[in-house]
Amino acid sequence: METSVYTLTRDPTRRFSIAPDVDALYWDRRGEAVTVLETHPSVGQAFRHLRSGKGAPGDRLPPPPVSLWERWERAAHSLRSLLAGRALLWDEVKGLVRELAGPMGDQELRAVLQTMCLTGMAFMLPGVEIPSAVSRWRCNRCGSGPEGLFRSRCGRCGGECVSCDRCLFLGRSRACTPLFFFLPEEKGEASGDFRRVDLRLPALTEGQKWVSDRCLEAVRSGQRFFLVWAVTGSGKTEAVLPAVHRVLEGGGRVLWVSPRRDVVEELAPRLDRAFPDLPVNVLHGESGWVRTSSPLTAATAHQAWRFYRCFQLVVVDEVDAFPLKGDPQLRAGVERAAAERGTILWLTATPPRDLRRRLARGQFPGVILPVRHHGRPLPEPRLFRLWRLWSSLDQGRPLPPVTAFLERVVEHGGQGLLFVPRVADVDRLLSWIRRRHPDRFGECRGVSGRDGERKRILEELRRGDIRFLITTTVLERGVTLPRCHVLVFGADHPVFDAPALVQIAGRVGRTADYRFGEVWFLSAERTEGQLKAIREILWMNRVARRRGWLKEDEENGCQ
Ligand SMILES: [Zn+2]
Ligand SMILES: [Zn+2]
Incomplete structure (x- = not known):
């Protein structure tokens, strides 16, 4: 996507924009003038230019009529609740807006997104870039390094372009395409929201009740990670639901991550029964977009890459199973989907050795549920x-x-x-x-x-x-x-x-x-x-x- 690099009259810092008119107007209102140094066919190239320090003096860009600002800002605010808490490529933003908010021309959408970036509602990175911290190619959506990326001639920017194979099924992330991170709206207990949410649960056993109380405590005290090590058939899902309920009542959002699509589909009706007033968003490879504003989402792990600091509680079921096992990028995605002060609950029947050791020594917060819901002992092999x-x-x-x-x-x-x-x-x-x-x-x-x-x-x-x-x-x-x-x-x-x-x-x-x-x-x-x-x-x-x-x-x- 065409991207300009510019500076301000009194500030030599280089900035970039996918709609420089917006920046010209924004800065004009603050008594600054925008000088465009160069316009690149790709956001990735503009990023390299930002860092290189090279470039000739450019042309001053006159600001467009002031009335436009109000229009862009209004549109930005109206799209905000749709986009907040997501991490989306340009094509995904376009598709989502077209489907859920109505048609909008490309130029207009670029202007609105640039407005969101200038006013702190979002920020933008190239889909694939060389971050200075790691100095090698990396996909900003899935975190994949050079092993998951490849270079080819690109129809979008007309040049040699690096794109990502790893997260291809979510749409192609490439160096020339911007990836937008939309900051979450203020949610959760801090915002003072409260809504009444009905929770229907079977009576919990003594063991489940104990685990449930510990999970509630972890959520209440803002614990970042909490491990629930529960034997097979213990009814750990039910034991965790009161914590989910608490977050929902506090106005927060909850993401429930399952290892496979069929597990997501089995879980969704159980969540539906437990929370009869709330529709459950179901997200996996073929399910399309979240269409409701419901705060409860069940998804496969890869879908977490599409969210940004969105959920006050993330429950990760079978954290030791494929695909999360041994995949740090997928885990990082799950962590990025959690709100900054949110809690991540890991559920497993077989935690990896280092984790169980740390739990046993009290170095990792967590709880053990050693008994099945019917109270009979585990069969001994x-x-x-x-x-x-x-x-x-x-x-x-x-x-x-x-x-x-x-x-x-x-x-x-x-x-x-x-x-x-x-x-x-x-x-x-x-x-x-x-x-x-x-x-x-x-x-x-x-x-x-x-x-x-x-x-x-x-x-x-x-x-x-x-x-x-x-x-x-x-x-x-x-x-x-x-x-x-x-x-x-x-x-x-x-x-x-x-x-x-x-x-x-x-x-x-x-x-x-x-x-x-x-x-x-x-x-x-x-x-x-x-x-x-x-x-x-x-x-x-x-x-x-x-x-x-x-x-x-x-x-x-x-x-
Ligand atoms: Zn990727
Ligand atoms: Zn390209």
Whole structure:
């Protein structure tokens, strides 16, 4: 986008503008005159010029009629509530304004955006630039470095241009295109807003209540980060909702980040039920814009890149899962979406080691919820060792633990998930079952983890059309079956680290009335992963017992 670099008569600081008439008028009202040094075809080039210090003396720009200022300012104020708290490229601003505020010509929109920048409602950077602090190319929207960027001939600016591949699905961020950060409007308790928000919750258990109080306290005291380490099936969503409610009643905004689109879509109706007066904005790859002014948004992590200091509370579910795991840029995006004094709640069943260590030492604020909502202890995994596991599998030799597992599931009218380490192992185990247990083969299915398959398989499982599902770790999270048994085949494989095994074990025993579900780890060797997972599960049960939150009975041998 064409961008001018200018100075003022009494101030040699270089400034830039995408609508220099606006600047001429703005400064004229303050007794300053604008001298345009150069006009570049790209905002990125103008930025380089700003920093280079080169350039010849330029031409004085006469200000346009004064009446224009009022028009631009009025338009800026009317767009403000639509744009506040967002980080958007020029094309996105244009699309959003056209869709939600009505058509506006490019020149006019540029003038209005420049007005917003001059009056402190927004600021502007090139989509991709070389910030002096890091002195290498970087995308200002997603934070991607040179590895995510590429240089090519650009149709926009007509020159060589650097653009970002990493956040391409949100629209192309490039060196010649401006990225606008719109400052949030004053929201939250400081502004004294209060609105009545209805919250409908099932009665919380003692454990949930305790976590809920700690989260409320974290929000109230303005804690930046707060970790909720809750076992699988603990009902942590419900435990966090009172904190969400408090922020909403205080006039603040809340963003709930989930790892995948299907999780967002499952969560939205739950939020709808909890907050019946508030529509929930749902944002993911294909959902388009937030259309309502509702302060409650459920989104995938990548959507956070489109917000700027917008939310007084950000809840990040499964912070240890893909895609947030090991992705500092995505995490930075989530943090940038949170208001300056906002709180970020991390929810997880399996926090990374450094975090759990810091939590245990009291160096990181957080809380542990060691018990499920029904109060029954977590099932303790049983270890089975078998030499030459894989060769027996391929040669169709007996594998007594697998046979025993299949029989046990059938005997107790349950469903079995059989986890294998690699996609290719799904068929290996299926062939073994066909050979050794042809009568059971018809009840077995395999899942490879292709997109779209997951949803269909889950539906068939829930309907009970499948008794045994052979799967990789793609189903380690998010599957809740009432009569579930789990066998991990080859539990000594490195993909089955302790967090993965804890998640997998967490599929079992999710309802109080089915108590036959068991977790079996079958491997040739005992690994640190298996032992750690078991230690952690035992530890959680001990903590829950010590706090008096476990409901146990002797018939099941849980004492
Ligand atoms: Zn990017
Ligand atoms: Zn370009």
